[in-house]
Amino acid sequence: MEPYQLTTREALLWVTLINAVIGFGLGLIPLLFGYFNKKLRLGLIGIVVTTVGGAILGIFISIPATIIFTWLVARKPSAPAAASEDDQPQV
Numbered sequence: 001m002e003p004y005q006l007t008t009r010e011a012l013l014w015v016t017l018i019n020a021v022i023g024f025g026l027g028l029i030p031l032l033f034g035y036f037n038k039k040l041r042l043g044l045i046g047i048v049v050t051t052v053g054g055a056i057l058g059i060f061i062s063i064p065a066t067i068i069f070t071w072l073v074a075r076k077p078s079a080p081a082a083a084s085e086d087d088q089p090q091v
Contacts, residue, residue: 019054019058020052022058023061023062026054026062030050030072030073031046033073034073046069046072046073050069
């Protein structure tokens, strides 16, 4: 049986594809967090960043992007500051 040989272009394509799939799998974490926390747009941005970043630089971008976007989705929104009379402009 003859071993299968890849050209450099084919090998890079396979590595990029495998890393993109890993990035997509990691991107599902912020997507699901975003879906359940009613922040779907942020979750969709997270899955795109982790997939594209994974395809380009592998787990060096996918894992930090997953952590950052999961944190952005899961954090509580800051409470709006109550306007006091001191904050009103003087006429």
